[in-house]
Amino acid sequence: MTKNNPVKVYLVTGFLGAGKTTLLNSLLQQFSTLRNIVIENEFGKVNIDASLVSAQVDDVYELTSGCICCSLDNDLLEVLGNILQLEDRPDQLFIETTGIADPGNIIGMFSMPEVKAHYQLVSTICVVDAENVEERLEQVTEVGKQLSCADVIVLNKVKGLPVPALLRLQQLLEEVNPLAFITATEDGCVRVSDMQPRERIGRDQAPPVASVKTAHKINTVLFESPHPFDLNMLVFVLDLHFNMYSEQLYRIKGYVAVPNDPQKYLVQSTGKYLHILPVGPWGDVTPASTLVFIGKELKTATIERILKPAQKESVG
Numbered sequence: 153m154t155k156n157n158p159v160k161v162y163l164v165t166g167f168l169g170a171g172k173t174t175l176l177n178s179l180l181q182q183f184s185t186l187r188n189i190v191i192e193n194e195f196g197k198v199n200i201d202a203s204l205v206s207a208q209v210d211d212v213y214e215l216t217s218g219c220i221c222c223s224l225d226n227d228l229l230e231v232l233g234n235i236l237q238l239e240d241r242p243d244q245l246f247i248e249t250t251g252i253a254d255p256g257n258i259i260g261m262f263s264m265p266e267v268k269a270h271y272q273l274v275s276t277i278c279v280v281d282a283e284n285v286e287e288r289l290e291q292v293t294e295v296g297k298q299l300s301c302a303d304v305i306v307l308n309k310v311k312g313l314p315v316p317a318l319l320r321l322q323q324l325l326e327e328v329n330p331l332a333f334i335t336a337t338e339d340g341c342v343r344v345s346d347m348q349p350r351e352r353i354g355r356d357q358a359p360p361v362a363s364v365k366t367a368h369k370i371n372t373v374l375f376e377s378p379h380p381f382d383l384n385m386l387v388f389v390l391d392l393h394f395n396m397y398s399e400q401l402y403r404i405k406g407y408v409a410v411p412n413d414p415q416k417y418l419v420q421s422t423g424k425y426l427h428i429l430p431v432g433p434w435g436d437v438t439p440a441s442t443l444v445f446i447g448k449e450l451k452t453a454t455i456e457r458i459l460k461p462a463q464k465e466s467v468g
């Protein structure tokens with residue numbers, strides 16, 4: 153690839169044994185004409201997964217010193233820097249996290265200007281095991297975070313699952329993350345075209361479920377308002393509350409209007425990093441701010457209270 157093109161990044165998350173490496177191999181086979189690099193993060197000194205990654209990959213970097221969502225700023229940044237020094241830069245980078253990683257920090261890192269200049273995070277894919285996802289969601293906080301942060305959820309190991317059970321699981325996953333595209337599969341066999349994020353916020357799309365509570369305490373709150381936002385204040389209140397309630401608030405995504413500005417601003421947060429970017433004019437649509445919050449036992453009234461200081465009276 154040319155030195156100027158950003159490297160496309162796919163982040164593969166999911167609980168232990170869900171089928172991350174299996175899915176990765178399926179994707180790598182489909183991308184065999186491109187130059188692909190894999191970063192495998194695994195606990196322990198010996199990285200078993202690295203040896204299981206398909207031969208179709210150009211290089212595998214192994215990170216075994218800990219979970220990159222925790223030691224991230226050092227280890228992962230160093231590897232990302234090393235990749236840029238390669239004579240033949242890759243077209244694509246696949247990162248497989250450990251089964252208990254909280255992907256929010258890793259996703260946020262790709263919005264840092266120095267990283268974003270060279271890497272484009274295309275999609276965050278969360279693989280779940282149909283046999284135990286419900287239990288894991290109940291028992292392991294990180295599974296809820298992995299699902300909440302995903303652009304695509306792959307419900308793996310569905311062979312033999314009765315159709316009603318499959319439909320129920322799909323509905324459960326949709327309730328946990330109404331922003332994600334969900335696909336069911338066996339042996340991680342997915343189509344590359346299904347691994348791209350889809351726009352699911354907006355009036356022409358199916359709206360996210362408003363304040364739905366699953367049996368697993370993770371819920372979605374949909375905030376809609378005709379009023380625009382003061383961006384500085386919005387950054388302040390969201391940063392403050394994400395820091396204060398990091399164990400409860402997993403993800404924010406949506407669009408806001410700004411007074412006297414024809415641009416639509418995309419708001420995204422998956423943990424440590426919040427980013428707000430202009431993404432073009434509203435066009436014919438009347439500006440209206442729409443934000444989706446995913447987390448544990450979120451309350452609509454609390455979200456409204458948090459956002460109130462950042463709201464302006466009317467669209468300028």
Ligand SMILES: Nc1nc2c(ncn2[C@@H]2O[C@H](COP(=O)(O)OP(=O)(O)OP(=O)(O)O)[C@@H](O)[C@H]2O)c(=O)[nH]1
Pocket residue numbers: 166167168169170171172173174175201250251308309310337338339340
């Ligand atoms: N029956 C069945 N087994 C599968 C499927 N997908 C993966 N497996 C098996 O499940 C086990 C775990 O798969 P991996 O792809 O290694 O899962 P992983 O998420 O990378 O695992 P960790 O790296 O340990 O977290 C392996 O034995 C796979 O062969 C599937 O769809 N059906």
